[in-house]
Amino acid sequence: MNYFGHVLAHLRKDLRLEWRSRDAINGMLFFSLLVVVVFSLAFDPTAAMSRQIAGGILWVALLFAATTALNQAWTRELRNRVLEAHRMAPSPPSALFLGKAVANLLFVAIVEAVLAPLFVVFYNLHAVGQGWLLAVVMPLGTWALVCNGTFFAALGLRTRNRELLLPLILFPISIPALLGMMQATTGILTGEFSPGPWIRLLIGYNVAFTTVCLLLFETILNAE
């Protein structure tokens, strides 16, 4: 099997397991909805102001939703010592990481597909700038969160307070990406400034950190 064969195998495994229980997706969907409602109560914006803040709120909601999914992303590998089996298997460890990261990307994307229309409804949004660019920004931003998040979730696998550690490590590292995705979304929605530099930042960030994650995953998988 070549490398992508391994990645696909891991991806299919995660998708199938998730489809059978649908824990993560249900949890994430409901959680995101709650976050949207709470933010709507916190800020009661007019149409013009809502365009300024919707970008930020959307990504904060997705950040929290993604964190809930990522927290349990690796726990199913701990049951029945599956992780030991992964370590001993001849497939490259980075393929395991990539498969799981892509699976998480798909889960968060499903949540986004539900959440974005909700945002449009709750905040009466319509994009003043180039709306189609959102289709570029959403995947880029989501991958930035999911890639590092999957890596750090694996990093914290045998730590105390595993669920606490993930946001503590993930959020500081992700701040440039968060800035990029929030600014790009705000730029697109308000049309007041160009989202171009921010999209370039997101691309650079994704390239840099995907490379680092792929190179270092084997180190942390065999950390003992």
Added chain:
Amino acid sequence: MQRSRIFGPIGVIWFAVSLAVIVYATRLGLLLAPTEATMGNMARILYYHVPHSMLALVFPYVNFGASLCYLYWRKRDPLKALTADAVAISSAEVSVVYGSICLITGMLWGRVAWGIWWTWDARLTSMLLLWLLYVSYLMLRKLSSTGQTHTLAAVLSVFAAVDVPIVFMSIRWWRTQHPAPVFGGGPDSGLDPSMKPAFGWNVLAWALWGIFLLALRYALERRRQEREQEAALEAIEASLEMAQ
């Protein structure tokens, strides 16, 4: 144990020298240097605020270098790897100390000079994010299980090092696109030549002190490592006794 015989006297001398230079430099900066024209006497805070900021940007590189050494030596030469790890955690803690002082003195200065505690300008925000990164490094150290700590922390240090330039760039773009009030002065706003000697002495003083702190923390970490090794040896010997 022979190491401490060499380090002991050097350590004490270095400590005394850095304290002496700090006293000298502080006196130069706070009392003797000419008063700044626009910002008055409160601007003297720059004599210790800026050196701390500069040093808070240097120690993270030490941490990165040490983490790389650790990852390289991990399988090849475990004893050297342990020393690299000790340097890594020492420099991370000293980075956080210097970063905290930079942020706190910056806030106090801003409060007095401009009436605001904080502004999200490029320099302050970048320093805050750097501080957050290294605090998260220390949290990982604290919360991870033994045996794995060194490797995981080294990996996180690599992530942080890759992130730092991206942080600086992105915050600068952000502030170019959305300008906001800037907390004045700093090294790039042209220091008057009459103030340069005092400034130079202060940078030297706090650099000497920072190296002293790094070495002291390194000594502590080495002692802790020795204790762990002794305890591990105890456990092995005890289990051998049991097996008989």
Added chain:
Amino acid sequence: MFGSSLEARHLLYSYVAVWVIQGSYAAWVFYQWLRTGKQSKQLPDDAGDDF
């Protein structure tokens, strides 16, 4: 010496803050260093008696 005593006080407070942070960190590390030294000298002899 200083034009405004408010400025002088704030300057002093922030310098004290610097030394509080630096000094307490240095003191903590030194104290831990002394404590670790004492403990490691006490370990060897009676550890095997538990079994």
